[in-house]
Amino acid sequence: MDYLVKDFSFKLPQELIAQKPVKPRDHSRLLLLNKKTGALAHQHFYDFINYLHPGDVLVLNDSKVFPARLIGKKEISGGQVEVFLHRVIDDAVWECLIGGRVKEGGTIVLSAGLTAQVLKNNQDGTWQVKFNKVGKQFWLAISKTGLMPLPPYIKRPIKTSSDKADYQTVFANPQKIGSVAAPTAGRHFTKNLLSQIKKKGVKVVFVTLHVGLGTFAPVKVDSVKDHKMHSELAEISSEAVSIIRQAKKQGQRIIAVGTTSARTLESMDLKKIGQQTFWTDIFIYPGYKFKMVDALVTNFHLPHSTLLMLVSALASKDYIDKAYKEAVKQRYRFFSYGDVMFIS
Numbered sequence: 054m055d056y057l058v059k060d061f062s063f064k065l066p067q068e069l070i071a072q073k074p075v076k077p078r079d080h081s082r083l084l085l086l087n088k089k090t091g092a093l094a095h096q097h098f099y100d101f102i103n104y105l106h107p108g109d110v111l112v113l114n115d116s117k118v119f120p121a122r123l124i125g126k127k128e129i130s131g132g133q134v135e136v137f138l139h140r141v142i143d144d145a146v147w148e149c150l151i152g153g154r155v156k157e158g159g160t161i162v163l164s165a166g167l168t169a170q171v172l173k174n175n176q177d178g179t180w181q182v183k184f185n186k187v188g189k190q191f192w193l194a195i196s197k198t199g200l201m202p203l204p205p206y207i208k209r210p211i212k213t214s215s216d217k218a219d220y221q222t223v224f225a226n227p228q229k230i231g232s233v234a235a236p237t238a239g240r241h242f243t244k245n246l247l248s249q250i251k252k253k254g255v256k257v258v259f260v261t262l263h264v265g266l267g268t269f270a271p272v273k274v275d276s277v278k279d280h281k282m283h284s285e286l287a288e289i290s291s292e293a294v295s296i297i298r299q300a301k302k303q304g305q306r307i308i309a310v311g312t313t314s315a316r317t318l319e320s321m322d323l324k325k326i327g328q329q330t331f332w333t334d335i336f337i338y339p340g341y342k343f344k345m346v347d348a349l350v351t352n353f354h355l356p357h358s359t360l361l362m363l364v365s366a367l368a369s370k371d372y373i374d375k376a377y378k379e380a381v382k383q384r385y386r387f388f389s390y391g392d393v394m395f396i397s
Contacts, residue, residue: 055276055277056278057275058277058280061277061362063356065387069385070391071387071392072209073390074240078223078240078241078242079097079099079101079241079243079246081386081393082097082098082393083095083097083098083100084380085104085394086373086394086397087397088372088397091375093375093376098393102246102250104395105250105308107253109305110258110296110300110305110306110307110308111250111256112259112307112308112317112318113310114222114264114317115224115229115259115260116225116236116263116264116313117221117229117232118235118264119230120195120198120199120200121137121139122136122200123135123169124164127160128159128168132153132154133153134152136149137202137233139179139233139265145185145187146172147181147182148182149181150180151171151180157173161182164197165193167185167186167195201217202220202233206355207389220235220390222242224244224247224259229261231261233264234389236264237352238350238393239311241350241393258293259290260288260289260314260317260318261287261288261289262287262333263287265284265285272357272358277338278338281336282336283334285332285333286332287332289330291328294325294327294328301323306347307345309346309348310349311350312349312360316337316363317333323345337359338359338366339362339370340366343366346367349396351394353386353387353394355388
């Protein structure tokens with residue numbers, strides 16, 4: 054079936070868009086969806102462990118979000134400019150989004166002694182920008198002055214200290230900095246819950262996919278099949294590859310935490326032994342047959358989004374439509390700081 058983007062729509066009251074997270078993290082609400090029958094049940098995320106079995110493999114994305122939003126001023130006019138870091142190109146040169154009118158050759162003055170020279174308009178909504186600092190000095194300046202890249206539907210000021218902690222998973226790897234948006238499904242886990250899950254005999258493994266803007270970019274075509282995803286860098290360690298390969302051979306469940314983990318798993322080469330590092334632009338929508346993922350932990354997603362299309366491929370569009378209507382009816386909290394669903 055050829056789906057239109059408008060087919061992936063639902064009515065969402067604005068007050069259900071979560072503006073801040075539930076605390077503790079694992080006290081968010083959990084909607085259970087049986088992908089075979091469409092049956093629904095309501096729990097809290099701390100109950101998630103009750104739906105896991107010894108031998109299951111739980112796959113989490115350990116990419117760390119960095120404070121990618123920088124506020125500065127144009128050197129000459131003093132006009133305010135926002136620089137949103139997207140992807141490093143070469144040492145000091147980054148691909149960025151820029152909020153405010155700038156010209157090639159202009160300089161933006163930021164905090165912590167950081168400046169940015171505008172090199173090139175990429176003509177696709179992004180710019181190439183060269184910073185005056187590199188390496189540790191660059192990251193030190195970013196950590197001091199950058200703001201967490203909260204989505205635009207969060208209509209409140211960013212709280213520097215609390216949002217830096219809240220908009221991050223407890224297992225984010227400091228050696229795996231690279232995401233400009235949080236792999237939000239993983240946010241619901243606490244260290245204690247992960248410890249209890251391991252004690253139950255569930256194997257917990259990590260993959261890395263650095264979340265780029267493409268994952269959340271609006272779909273600007275009418276037909277779903279005409280949309281093209283941006284590429285994102287993914288990595289799976291040799292240990293994780295071995296565990297996943299063995300689990301598939303033994304028929305054990307592979308449970309992806311978040312759509313980023315799911316896309317990483319569906320892009321991996323199961324025949325290949327050892328570490329895998331690759332760029333993926335996989336686009337999963339109804340009609341896709343999953344090779345790796347058996348179950349999925351996922352937040353509630355935006356209408357018309359590629360993420361909503363992915364979950365509709367796993368559980369069927371009809372079941373996802375039903376689940377989302379129930380979530381709205383029961384006043385679940387939506388999007389990045391919202392509640393969560395387990396599709397199994």
